[in-house]
Amino acid sequence: MLENNSTLQLEVAELMVNSLNLDTTAAEIDLDAPLYGDGLGLDSIDILEVALVISKRYGLQLKADSEDNHRIFSSLRNLTDYVAIHKTK
Amino acid sequence: MRTLPLVTHTSLSETVAWRKGMAISVEKFLADAECLATLLPAGRHMLNICRDRYHFTVGLAAAIISNKISLLPPTHTPEMVRQLQAFSADVFCLHDNGDCDIALPRLRYPAAMPEHSLECNAANVTIPQIDAQQLVAVVFTSGSTGAPIPHSKSWGPLVQNVQAQAERLGLMNGGHYSIVGTIPPQHMYGFESTVLLPLQSGHALSSAQPFYPADICSALETVPSPRILVSTPLHLRLLLEAELKLPELALVLSATAPLSTPLAHKVEANCKVPLLEIYGSTETGQIATRRTTQAVEWQLLPDVRLMQHGERIWAEGGHVETPVPLNDIIETVGHEHFLLHGRTQDLVNIAGKRSSLDNLNHHLNSVDGVIDGAFFMPDEVSHDHVTRLSACVVAPGLTASTLLAALRLRIDPVFLPRPLLFVESLPRNSTGKLPRDALQKLIAGQIGQDIGKADLKNIT
Numbered sequence: 001m002l003e004n005n006s007t008l009q010l011e012v013a014e015l016m017v018n019s020l021n022l023d024t025t026a027a028e029i030d031l032d033a034p035l036y037g038d039g040l041g042l043d044s045i046d047i048l049e050v051a052l053v054i055s056k057r058y059g060l061q062l063k064a065d066s067e068d069n070h071r072i073f074s075s076l077r078n079l080t081d082y083v084a085i086h087k088t089k
Numbered sequence: 090m091r092t093l094p095l096v097t098h099t100s101l102s103e104t105v106a107w108r109k110g111m112a113i114s115v116e117k118f119l120a121d122a123e124c125l126a127t128l129l130p131a132g133r134h135m136l137n138i139c140r141d142r143y144h145f146t147v148g149l150a151a152a153i154i155s156n157k158i159s160l161l162p163p164t165h166t167p168e169m170v171r172q173l174q175a176f177s178a179d180v181f182c183l184h185d186n187g188d189c190d191i192a193l194p195r196l197r198y199p200a201a202m203p204e205h206s207l208e209c210n211a212a213n214v215t216i217p218q219i220d221a222q223q224l225v226a227v228v229f230t231s232g233s234t235g236a237p238i239p240h241s242k243s244w245g246p247l248v249q250n251v252q253a254q255a256e257r258l259g260l261m262n263g264g265h266y267s268i269v270g271t272i273p274p275q276h277m278y279g280f281e282s283t284v285l286l287p288l289q290s291g292h293a294l295s296s297a298q299p300f301y302p303a304d305i306c307s308a309l310e311t312v313p314s315p316r317i318l319v320s321t322p323l324h325l326r327l328l329l330e331a332e333l334k335l336p337e338l339a340l341v342l343s344a345t346a347p348l349s350t351p352l353a354h355k356v357e358a359n360c361k362v363p364l365l366e367i368y369g370s371t372e373t374g375q376i377a378t379r380r381t382t383q384a385v386e387w388q389l390l391p392d393v394r395l396m397q398h399g400e401r402i403w404a405e406g407g408h409v410e411t412p413v414p415l416n417d418i419i420e421t422v423g424h425e426h427f428l429l430h431g432r433t434q435d436l437v438n439i440a441g442k443r444s445s446l447d448n449l450n451h452h453l454n455s456v457d458g459v460i461d462g463a464f465f466m467p468d469e470v471s472h473d474h475v476t477r478l479s480a481c482v483v484a485p486g487l488t489a490s491t492l493l494a495a496l497r498l499r500i501d502p503v504f505l506p507r508p509l510l511f512v513e514s515l516p517r518n519s520t521g522k523l524p525r526d527a528l529q530k531l532i533a534g535q536i537g538q539d540i541g542k543a544d545l546k547n548i549t
Contacts, residue, residue, distance in 0.1 A: 023508045038494055043502040044300070045323065045440050045475050051301055052327050061333075063307070064300035 009080045012054070016076075019053045020046050031077045039075075047073055054079075059088035092218035093248050095119075095150060096288045101214060105287065106143045107267060107312045108296035113143065116214050122150035123214075129155055130194055132179030134227075136160045136170075138275065139185040143296035144198045145274040146284050148183045153225050153244070154217050161275050162229040162237060163371075163442060164501035165191060168452075172237050176227075221245030228277055228371050233435075233447035235455065240372050243410075248289050250374045250408035251281055253390045255290035257378055258340065258365060260317075266292040266339065267312035270319040271299055276441060277371045278344045282319045292317075302331035315339035318360075322348045323440050325356050326473045338362045343381075344369065345441030347429065352473045353381035368429065371443070372413045373404045377427070386426040395421050402427075434525070437466055439503045440475050452499040453480060458487040461515050464506060465528050479532050480506030483514055510535045 013026035016035075020042070033039035035047075042050070051062045060083070063069065072082045098105060101116035125147055129135070135152050137159050139145040152159050160180060162169050170192055173180050182191045185198035219225075223244045229237035255261050270283030287294040297308035305328055309316055317340045320328075325343060328335075329352075338360045343353075344367040356364045368387050369375030377387040389395065392407035395415075402419040405412035418430040437444045446464050453462040462482035469476045484492060489509050496505060512535065516527040 021507075037502070038490075038497070041493060041502075041505065043505075045503060048301065048323070048327055052330055055302075055331060061303040061331075062301050063303050 005077075005080050005084055008084055009076060012080045012083060013076055015053050015057060016040075016050050019049050029076050032075045034075060035073050035079070042073075054083060057089075058083050058086070060086040091221040091245065093221050093244060095122075095153065095217045095219055096291075098216075098291050101216075103291070104265070104293045106146065106294050106296060108141070108143045110311050112293075115216070118147065118150070119214050119216065121147045122154060125151035125199070126155045128196065128199065129157065129183075130181045130196060132157075132177075132181045132194070134158050134160055134173075134177035134180040136162070136165075136173060136180055136182045136191070136193060138165060138189070138191065139183060139198055140273075140298050141185050141198075141296050142270065142274050142283060142294055142298060144185045146288070146294065148198065149225075149284065153219055153223070156223065158224055159226045160229070161226055161277070161280060163231055163444070166498055166500060167192065168235075168499040169237065172235075173229075176237075176239060219244045221248070226280070228280075230371050231444040231448045233445050233451065235448065235451045242374075246408040246410055247281075247285055247374070250390075251285040251289045253392075253407065254281070254367070254375055254378075255286060257388075257390060258342075260286075260290050260292065264315055264339075266315050266317050267295060268292055268317045268319060269295040269297065269299070269305070269308045269312060271305060271324040272319065272321060272345065272441060273298060276345075277374070278367065278369065278441065279319070281369075281375055282342060282344070282367065302328045302333055306333050306335055309336045309338070317342065321345045321441055322352060322473045323475060326352055329355055329359055335360060340365065342367055344375070346438060348381055349473050350381055350385075357382050370413075370416065373409050373415070376404050376407075376409070386422055386428060389425050389427070394424065395419065395427055397421070437464075437478065437504065439477070442501050442503045444500070444504055449478070449500060449504055452496065453482065455499070456484075456487075456492060456495040459484045459492070461517075463515055463523050463528055464504075465525070465532055467529075475503075477507045478504055479508055479510065481510045481512045481515060481528065481531055481535070483512060508536065 010026055013029045017026050035042045055061055071078055096115055098115045103115050104112040105115045105118045106113040135157050137145055137148040139148055149159055160173055181194040183196050221244055224241055225244050226242040227239045229239055232238040268283055268287050270279055272279040274280055274284045283294055295308055295312050299305040299308040314337055316338050318338055319342045322343055340362055341356055341360055341364045348366055353364050363380055365378050366381050367375045368377040376393045377389045379387045390407055394406045396403050401414040403412045403414050416433050416436045420428040435445045435447055449464045460483040465479045467476055515523055516531055517523050
């Protein structure tokens with residue numbers, strides 16, 4: 001059910017680029033590169049900002065104590081998959 | 090010898106912590122600390138990086154009763170760990186994280202201890218008395234030449250400080266508060282307000298280290314009222330923006346950066362409680378408070394005074410053992426109050442992580458292949474939003490990703506430059522100095538040339 005998320009992937013990438021003023025374009029973000037650390041270079045402050053924008057846009061709440069949390073932000077693909085499953089709007 | 094108790098709770102059955110919905114009594118806490126103390130390696134210095142605030146606190150207590158010193162550095166990069174080893178060759182690391190890769194002898198917080206500790210100590214649990222002069226912690230600031238600067242904290246002044254804070258906050262009224270913090274216990278503010286404050290004013294800490302707004306709500310919901318939220322401008326702004334329903338609170342604290350007055354009003358209206366800001370530093374501990382919606386002036390804690398020596402303002406008196414120069418631009422108002430007019434230019438504070446431009450420049454210029462480089466701190470647009478650093482670098486043989494990876498080993502990721510601009514040379518003047526406005530102009534020019542990156546003009 002997650003095979004065709006490309007529109008949503010680009011939308012989520014654009015939310016990230018815009019909310020964080022990233023020095024890249026949405027289309028340039030590698031789908032499978034880590035968002036943290038050596039990949040896109042986000043840190044925990046960025047993750048908080050992105051999580052807020054995503055929770056408001058898609059009507060979902062992220063929680064750090066869910067075991068998924070680390071995986072969710074491991075790549076744009078995983079983040080988008082999570083949004084696709086849990087979004088309420 | 091003057092001694093002070095490890096905890097000021099008057100009965101062993103009182104609650105000192107809440108962990109995953111369970112109350113932890115003073116008796117259980119002391120038993121856990123005794124048990125952990127028997128497991129600690131021989132070294133005198135301990136880097137305590139436990140994420141669970143209860144584990145951290147048990148680690149701290151175990152170290153104190155074993156006459157060991159807890160080291161609290163501002164970051165845990167490989168370079169900082171090397172510096173800690175240079176400071177104390179016998180340092181070991183206490184952690185509670187399966188994938189901890191700190192390059193020191195490590196002890197993992199034992200998962201099984203909580204079930205057994207009471208049995209191994211049931212006969213003789215008493216509240217330990219600690220020598221007021223005992224050195225219990227060394228807190229580090231980043232310094233300006235790569236080597237962190239140690240600040241020694243002994244038990245007596247730490248206790249005096251948080252008890253003065255408890256009095257100021259009105260927490261010595263017989264109530265039994267639950268304290269939830271959004272900042273780590275390793276940060277000086279978190280160390281004081283979420284660990285020492287509950288231990289030394291008879292209250293209970295929450296073990297949680299909530300991250301997202303929904304986590305903050307859950308952490309508050311799982312502890313009983315009256316509740317205190319110890320937080321930062323960043324977390325408070327995100328919490329309000331998330332529009333979640335918060336449980337009833339008794340008090341909100343904020344520190345690490347000045348809170349804007351509009352956000353302070355929003356927090357008070359939304360939470361229906363007073364919001365108090367705390368002013369302090371790693372060197373001084375906390376020295377003043379203000380209720381932001383009612384006053385711009387900060388009120389010093391009793392017995393703490395500010396004195397002008399040369400161009401700097403120094404804090405002294407009360408728990409401040411020897412006079413300490415402050416890193417902020419301060420205007421005193423009478424003997425008890427002052428106004429804060431920002432930081433001295435070299436100091437950098439991003440979401441409570443502190444460094445200096447000198448220190449960051451030192452690390453940048455230590456990377457192989459960097460011929461010249463300088464960080465730049467843009468003017469802050471808003472205190473409630475995090476302002477990031479930029480950097481210009483002359484490094485013809487390096488790529489951005491190689492350079493960032495090298496920096497990541499040396500400095501905390503919050504200080505990594507955005508953007509990192511590669512230039513042919515820096516606009517140094519004839520004496521080799523780099524004027525801030527020349528650097529600012531260079532960065533503005535570079536960003537302007539970067540076609541298609543219009544968003545960067547709005548860097549905040």
